[in-house]
Amino acid sequence: MTDEANGEKKSPRIGVFICHCGSNIGGFVDVKAVTEYAATLPDVAYATDNLYTCAEDGLNNIKESIKEHNLDRVIVSSCTPRTHAPLFQRTCEAAGLNKYMFTFVNIREHCSWVHMKDRERATQKAKDLVRMGVARARFLEPQEETKIDVTQAALVVGGGVSGMTAALSLANMGFPVHLVEKDNELGGFVRNLHGLMNTKKSAGETIEPLIDKVNAQKNITQHLNSRVATVEGFIGNYDVTIGGDDAEPKEVKVGTIIVATGAVPLVPEGLFGYKEHPNVVTATEFEELCKKKDIPKLKNVAFIQCVGSRGQKVSYCSRICCNVAIKTAINIAENRDNMLGVTEEKPAEAGGQAVEEPAADMKAEEGTERRRRRRGRGRREGEDAVEEGAAPSSGVEITVFNRDVMAYGVEHELEFNKAREKRVKFIRYVPDNLPKVTMKDGNLEVGYFHETLKMERSMPVDMVILSTPLVSQPDASTLSQLLKVPLGQDGFFQEAHVKLRPVDFATDGVFVCGTCRGPADIAEAASQAAAAASRAAIPLANGFVQAEALTSRVDETKCTGCGTCVEVCPYGALRKNEEGISEVIAAACKGCGCCGATCPEGAITMTHYTDQQLLAEAKAALEEG
Amino acid sequence: MEKEADPGEEQSTYDPKIIAFCCNWCSYAGADLAGTTRLQYPTNVRIIRVMCSGRVDPAFVLKAFALGADGVIVAGCHPSDCHYINGNEKTAMRGTFLTEFLEEAGLEPQRFKVEWIAGSEGRKFADVVKRMVDELQVLGPISEEGEQ
Ligand SMILES: Cc1cc2nc3c(=O)[nH]c(=O)nc-3n(C[C@H](O)[C@H](O)[C@H](O)COP(=O)(O)OP(=O)(O)OC[C@H]3O[C@@H](n4cnc5c(N)ncnc54)[C@H](O)[C@@H]3O)c2cc1C
Ligand code: SF4
Ligand code: SF4
Numbered sequence: 109m110t111d112e113a114n115g116e117k118k119s120p121r122i123g124v125f126i127c128h129c130g131s132n133i134g135g136f137v138d139v140k141a142v143t144e145y146a147a148t149l150p151d152v153a154y155a156t157d158n159l160y161t162c163a164e165d166g167l168n169n170i171k172e173s174i175k176e177h178n179l180d181r182v183i184v185s186s187c188t189p190r191t192h193a194p195l196f197q198r199t200c201e202a203a204g205l206n207k208y209m210f211t212f213v214n215i216r217e218h219c220s221w222v223h224m225k226d227r228e229r230a231t232q233k234a235k236d237l238v239r240m241g242v243a244r245a246r247f248l249e250p251q252e253e254t255k256i257d258v259t260q261a262a263l264v265v266g267g268g269v270s271g272m273t274a275a276l277s278l279a280n281m282g283f284p285v286h287l288v289e290k291d292n293e294l295g296g297f298v299r300n301l302h303g304l305m306n307t308k309k310s311a312g313e314t315i316e317p318l319i320d321k322v323n324a325q326k327n328i329t330q331h332l333n334s335r336v337a338t339v340e341g342f343i344g345n346y347d348v349t350i351g352g353d354d355a356e357p358k359e360v361k362v363g364t365i366i367v368a369t370g371a372v373p374l375v376p377e378g379l380f381g382y383k384e385h386p387n388v389v390t391a392t393e394f395e396e397l398c399k400k401k402d403i404p405k406l407k408n409v410a411f412i413q414c415v416g417s418r419g420q421k422v423s424y425c426s427r428i429c430c431n432v433a434i435k436t437a438i439n440i441a442e443n444r445d446n447m448l449g450v451t452e453e454k455p456a457e458a459g460g461q462a463v464e465e466p467a468a469d470m471k472a473e474e475g476t477e478r479r480r481r482r483r484g485r486g487r488r489e490g491e492d493a494v495e496e497g498a499a500p501s502s503g504v505e506i507t508v509f510n511r512d513v514m515a516y517g518v519e520h521e522l523e524f525n526k527a528r529e530k531r532v533k534f535i536r537y538v539p540d541n542l543p544k545v546t547m548k549d550g551n552l553e554v555g556y557f558h559e560t561l562k563m564e565r566s567m568p569v570d571m572v573i574l575s576t577p578l579v580s581q582p583d584a585s586t587l588s589q590l591l592k593v594p595l596g597q598d599g600f601f602q603e604a605h606v607k608l609r610p611v612d613f614a615t616d617g618v619f620v621c622g623t624c625r626g627p628a629d630i631a632e633a634a635s636q637a638a639a640a641a642s643r644a645a646i647p648l649a650n651g652f653v654q655a656e657a658l659t660s661r662v663d664e665t666k667c668t669g670c671g672t673c674v675e676v677c678p679y680g681a682l683r684k685n686e687e688g689i690s691e692v693i694a695a696a697c698k699g700c701g702c703c704g705a706t707c708p709e710g711a712i713t714m715t716h717y718t719d720q721q722l723l724a725e726a727k728a729a730l731e732e733g
Numbered sequence: 734m735e736k737e738a739d740p741g742e743e744q745s746t747y748d749p750k751i752i753a754f755c756c757n758w759c760s761y762a763g764a765d766l767a768g769t770t771r772l773q774y775p776t777n778v779r780i781i782r783v784m785c786s787g788r789v790d791p792a793f794v795l796k797a798f799a800l801g802a803d804g805v806i807v808a809g810c811h812p813s814d815c816h817y818i819n820g821n822e823k824t825a826m827r828g829t830f831l832t833e834f835l836e837e838a839g840l841e842p843q844r845f846k847v848e849w850i851a852g853s854e855g856r857k858f859a860d861v862v863k864r865m866v867d868e869l870q871v872l873g874p875i876s877e878e879g880e881q
Contacts, residue, residue: 188765189782190757217768218780222859229776236779594818614818658784678818700817701788705827717783723796726752729779730801 120246121153123179124238125170127161127186129216136220138231145235149242153177161186167199174203181245185213185238206250208657208716213241236729243728247721251657256695258344258363260648263288265336265587268296269315269630270622270637271368272322277641279327283648286360287322288331288350294319296370298630302398303444305435305629306519310445331358339590342696343617344653364617364644367601368637369587371578371623374416380574381545387552387571388545391432394573398447406448406504408569409440410554412543413510417577419539424598426577427627430514433575434527437508441500441530448502506532507567509543509556545572578627592680593618600626611640615679616696619644658699658716664689666711673703673712749803749869751778751862754793756786758816759851760808766855774859775866785809787820791827794845803875804844804865811849840875843868
C-alpha cells in the first residue's frame with residue numbers, strides 16, 4: 109500500500125476513514141464492505157474503519173496514518189460536517205496537512221439513519237457516497253486564510269444621540285473617530301424636543317452633556333455641515349471623502365463605519381385636517397411649540413395616534429409614538445415647566461381633592477411620586493365613574509384617540525397608568541372608522557365612533573396633535589448605495605439579522621444604530637449605539653481581519669468585464685479594476701458562489717467548491733458502483 | 734409516451750437516480766435533521782453540498798442530466814432566509830429559466846425541482862425525496878429524444 113512514487117509526478121494519496129459510530133452506522137451499513145470498496149478507488153492510498161473516529165483513538169489513527177502512509181488528502185466518512193468538520197480539520201492540521209485537504213462524507217444522517225430497514229441498499233449508497241467523496245478529494249487544493257491589516261480608526265455618520273454615543277465609545281477605547289454631521293451642530297432630532305419621557309430632565313439637559321463630552325474628546329474629529337461623498341474599499345481599509353458644504357473635500361482612512369443618520373417624522377399631508385385647519389399640529393410641531401411656550405390657551409386637546417402608520421402611508425407601527433403621546437399628555441396635565449404658560453390664572457379645581465398640585469410641585473421626590481402612583485392605581489378600579497370628567501391639574505381635558513396603546517415595557521406601562529390617573533382619556537378607534545377633524549362654527553371638533561357605546565360622538569377641541577411615524581431620511585438611499593448596504597422595505601437601514609446580528613450589516617465592517625434602523629427612543633438608540641461601537645471596535649482592536657479562504661477568484665484572461673458578477677454579489681465583494689476587469693475583494697467575499705454560477709465566461713473559480721470538484725462528485729454519484 | 738403505457742412493469746427494475754444540490758446552511762441541515770429524527774426515505778438521492786444554492790450553475794443541472802441523473806433537486810433556504818442575504822433569489826430566477834429550458838428540451842417538469850428546505854424541515858426534505866422518487870417511478874427513464 110505504501111509504494112512511494114519516488115521521483116514521479118505526484119498523484120494524490122487519499123486516506124479514507126470510515127466510522128461505525130458505534131452501531132449508529134455499523135448497525136445499518138456494512139462498514140467493512142464499504143472500507144474494502146474504498147480501498148479499490150483511484151488514488152486511495154489507505155482505507156480503514158474505526159469504531160468512533162471522533163474519539164481520541166480515531167483522531168490519533170488519522171494523525172499516524174497521515175505520516176505512515178504519506179497521505180496528502182483525508183476523507184472521514186461518518187456523521188455531518190456541520191458539527192464535526194472542524195474537529196477533523198484540526199486533526200489534519202496537527203499532522204501537518206492543510207485543513208482544506210480534508211473532505212467529509214456523511215453516511216450517518218444522510219444514510220444509515222434514514223435507511224434503517226434496508227442494509228443492502230444503505231451499504232450500496234454508503235459506497236456511492238464514499239466514491240463521490242474520493243472523486244472530490246482528488247481535486248482538492250490547499251488554501252490559505254490571509255490576514256489583512258486594518259486601519260485603526262472609525263467613521264460615524266450622523267451626530268444625533270446614536271452617532272455621538274457610538275463615537276464616544278470608540279474614542280474612549282482610544283480609536284480616532286471621524287464624526288460626520290450634515291447639520292451645523294450636533295444633537296440630532298432630540299434638539300427639537302421639549303420634556304423627555306421617563307425623566308425629569310428636559311431634552312436639552314439630556315443632550316447637552318453628551319455634546320460637551322464629544323467636544324472634549326480629542327480622538328473625535330467633527331465634520332459639521334458635511335456628508336460622506338465617496339467610499340472606496342472594504343472592511344479594515346476604507347478610503348472616504350467627506351464633502352463639506354463650504355469646505356474642501358477631506359480624505360480620511362478608516363477601518364470600520366457606523367451609520368447613525370436617524371429618521372424624520374412623517375408630514376401628514378392631507379390627513380386629519382393637517383394644514384387645513386388651524387391648531388392641527390404634529391407631535392413634533394407640538395414639542396417645538398412647548399419649547400417656545402407658544403401654545404394657545406388649551407381647555408381641550410386631542411391626540412390622534414397612528415396617523416399615517418400601520419397601513420395608511422407606511423405599513424409599520426412606529427413604536428415610540430404611543431409613549432410620546434403619553435409623555436406629552438402627562439406633561440400637559442402637569443403643565444411641565446409651565447409649558448402652557450398659564451400658571452398665573454390657575455384653573456379652578458375641577459376634580460375635587462384628588463387633583464394634585466399643579467406645576468409648583470413638579471420636582472416632587474421620587475418616593476412621593478411612586479406613592480401617588482400606587483394610590484392612583486388602587487383608585488382606578490372602582491372610583492373612576494365618580495370622577496368621570498374630572499380634568500387634570502392643569503385643567504386641560506386630554507383625549508388620546510388610539511387603535512391600541514403600545515406602551516411596551518414596565519416603565520412605559522407605568523407611565524400609561526400615570527396618564528390615566530391624571531384623567532387622560534384613551535378612546536379607541538378602528539381603522540375602518542377614523543376620527544374626523546372638522547371645523548364647526550369656527551371651532552375645531554373631533555368626530556368619532558365610540559366603539560363601546562356604538563354611536564357617533566363629537567367633542568370640541570382647541571388643538572389636535574397628530575402622532576405620525578418616524579420615516580427614513582429622504583436621502584437614505586444615497587448613503588445606502590455609497591456603502592453598499594441595504595434598506596429594508598420600509599426604507600430604514602436593514603441589519604444582517606433581526607435577532608442575532610441586530611447592529612451589523614451583512615457587509616463586514618459597516619454597522620448601524622439608532623432610528624435610521626427603525627423607530628426607537630433615546631435609550632434604545634443609545635444602547636444600539638454602544639453595541640455598534642463595540643462591534644465596530646473588534647477589527648480595530650485586532651488590527652487585522654481574517655479573510656475567508658473560500659472565496660471567488662477571477663481569471664483576468666477570461667473576464668470580459670461584463671459586470672454581471674459585480675451586480676450579483678450580495679456583499680459588494682467584486683469591483684472592476686482600472687482595466688475594466690473584475691476583481692475580488694478577498695476581505696469582503698463570503699464564498700457563496702453566486703458570482704461563479706453567473707459569470708457567462710466561466711472566468712470565476714470558487715475555491716474549495718470548484719466546478720471541477722462539484723462535477724466530479726456528480727459524475728461519481730451517477731456511475732455504477 | 735410509450736413508457737407510460739406500462740409503468741407497473743418499469744417499477745420493479747427502474748431505480749431512479751436523483752442528485753440534490755443542497756445549501757450548507759438550510760437544506761443540508763434539513764437533510765441532517767431527517768437523519769437525526771430517523772425519518773425513512775428512499776435511498777435514491779445523492780446529496781452534493783454547496784455553500785449556497787446560488788452556487789448552482791444551471792450548467793451543473795444540465796450536466797447532471799447528461800451524466801444520467803433521472804431527477805435533479807436544487808435546495809436552498811426559504812426566501813428571505815438566505816445565509817448569503819439573497820443567493821436563493823438567484824436560485825429562484827435560474828429555476829424558472831431552467832424549468833422552461835428543460836421542458837423545451839423534452840424533459841418532464843417533475844424531473845427538476847427547486848425546493849426551499851429549512852434546517853428545521855427534516856420532514857420536508859424526506860417528503861421531497863419521496864415524492865420525486867414516486868413521480869420518477871411513474872415517468873420511467875428519460876426517453877432518448879429527451880436527453881441532451
Ligand atoms: C415627536 C417625538 C418625540 C420624541 N420624544 C422622545 C422622548 O421623550 N424620549 C425619547 O427617548 N425619545 C423620544 N423621541 C425619539 C428620539 O427623537 C430618537 O430616539 C432619537 O432622536 C434617535 O437618535 P438618533 O441619533 O438615532 O437619530 P437623530 O436624532 O435623528 O440623529 C441623526 C443625525 O444624523 C444626521 N444625518 C442624517 N443624515 C445624514 C447624512 N447623510 N450625513 C450626515 N449626517 C446625517 C442628522 O442631521 C441628525 O443630526 C421622540 C421622537 C419624536 C418624533
Ligand atoms: S461576470 Fe465574469 S466576465 Fe463578467 S465581469 Fe464578472 S468575472 Fe468578468
Ligand atoms: S463568492 Fe459570493 S461573496 Fe464572494 S464575490 Fe462571489 S458573489 Fe460575492
